Amino acid sequence: MVAGIAWASPWTLLGLLAGLAGMPAGARPRFSVRDRALVFVRWPWGPGGAMTLGNVVLATGHDLEATCLTYEHRAGRCSHPQVRLGDHERAHVYQYMLLGPLFVPVYFLCGGISVRNPFERAADHYAIHGRGWWPWTPRSLV
Template sequence: MAWTLPNSLLGLLAGLLCMPWGARPELRQGEYALAFRRMPHFGAGGALTLGNVILYSCERLDTPCFTYAHRAGHRVEPCISLADHERAHVLQYMVLGPLFLPFYAACGGISAGNRFERAADRYAQQRAGWWPWPAG
């Protein structure tokens, strides 16, 4: 967690700044994160993870959501848990620390083709495979 502290501090600052507009903090031990629910300007069911801080727009992090591939029309997939998807990003951050954001951007940013998003969706579907590169 110390390795990704700079990212977590950005998330904490964003969450605290949005509290006057309805954002509310909650400790999410299962996700290894502090989460802020009801974040404004994230759209319905939107979320962003910064280190060990999850920012999301809905009332419950355990809400169902579509995978990136489903939303992009690549294939039809069942809904996944937003909490599981974001937990995968927390785990990715805990390994990559401050390198996460540059790697994420280099892999395509917020898109169905981003290996970080594909891995987070895979983890949410199977509860395994959150690392974005194949082992070996």
């Protein structure tokens, strides 16, 4: 766990700077043991929801308890129950801890913010089932 946090630290530092930049506009930091991250709530920029950078989550809402639709559900591919936003973002925290500084380039090579991205589908899977946050884990194992 400590090695993963250290490996993700370049992105965590960027997330921390972004979170601090949002504080004059109302963002407030909270450490979430559950989500393994420093969470800046009421972060003032973005379309809504949350974004993870290393072990920092920038959330536009009041907390990570909000529910949201999965990427596949929004794309009309299937019908999923709504998921806890924090559970989805925690999957990204784990993905950052494994890939470290490589996460963002690999994420965008895999399709960016879209249903095509296996990182987003894995984060949704994790939010639904509580396991399977790695995109290439055989589904028979999760």
